[in-house]
Amino acid sequence: MRIRAALAALSLLGLSALAPAAPIAIKDDRGASVTLPDVPKRIVSLLPSLTETVCELGDCARLVGVDRFSDYPASVRALPKLGGLDDTSVEALVALKPDLVLLGVSARVIDRLEALGLKVVALEPRSMADVQRVLGKVAQVLGKPDDARRIWNRIDGAISLQAQQLPPAARELSVYYEVDAAPYAAGRASFIGEILARLGPRNVVPAELGPFPKLNPEFVVRADPQLIMVGQRSANGLPTRPGWHNIRAVRDKKICVWVPGESDVLVRPGPRMGEAAALMARCLRQAAAGPVPWPTTPFNAPSGGMR
Structure with a gap:
């Protein structure tokens, strides 16, 4: 009887392996x-x-x-x-x-x-x-639904860890994040804005303007952020924009300039958002301590152009 039961079980396994997905x-x-x-x-x-x-x-x-x-x-x-x-x-x-x-x-x-x-x-x-x-x-x-839950928990935990490790002075800054020189900004409703909010600083671009609104440059002058985050492609001409020399971030040299590899991490809404939070946290710590150094290597657009 035991042999027949074992053979029946093996037969069922074989049939299940042949069953269509x-x-x-x-x-x-x-x-x-x-x-x-x-x-x-x-x-x-x-x-x-x-x-x-x-x-x-x-x-x-x-x-x-x-x-x-x-x-x-x-x-x-x-x-x-x-x-x-x-x-x-x-x-x-x-x-x-x-x-x-x-x-x-x-x-x-x-x-x-x-x-x-x-x-x-x-x-x-x-x-x-x-x-x-x-x-x-x-x-x-x-x-792989279980893997999605595991990966999300890792991303969420990494962002929380960065927030916990920031000093109070870094969490109290006001920030303008520019995603393109038009200028397009990362508003509070975007994934970039949400990471910033988790870290603590105040995004000067409100949620009601949408995730990535195109702004009148005068809006940024009036908002007068203490810190600007911007990609290297747009950074060089930023201090010379009309009226921008009066912005606290420009005056105090608190501009974090992302090199292309860093920009890729920051603008892609995906698995590397924990790394994006770490980059923003580094910038916030630097700005809380004093002027932020600019990249020493010149900007070179990647082959095939930019997004």
């Missing part, structure tokens, strides 16, 4: 419902934060192509580069025969890819809640 159903940030027959084996990612999310979940090997800006982790730099949001090479992408294309909601190529029969999931993280949700959706696609 359950389809994966997901609703993306357009509200579109996408059904995948199985965990995708060949993925194209057209957004750096999504590329980093796939890799953080341990599935870099499933990526067969990425956008021109995806450069982390180092292994993705060898993958075919397929352009950006506005100039994706559809022919090169189709030739890679992906099971799934991950991209941002604003990508112009969505309709064309779907017309060609490709599975497309559009995700657009803007806030920290969005990042957590997108992490969960990508993990669902990859069949």
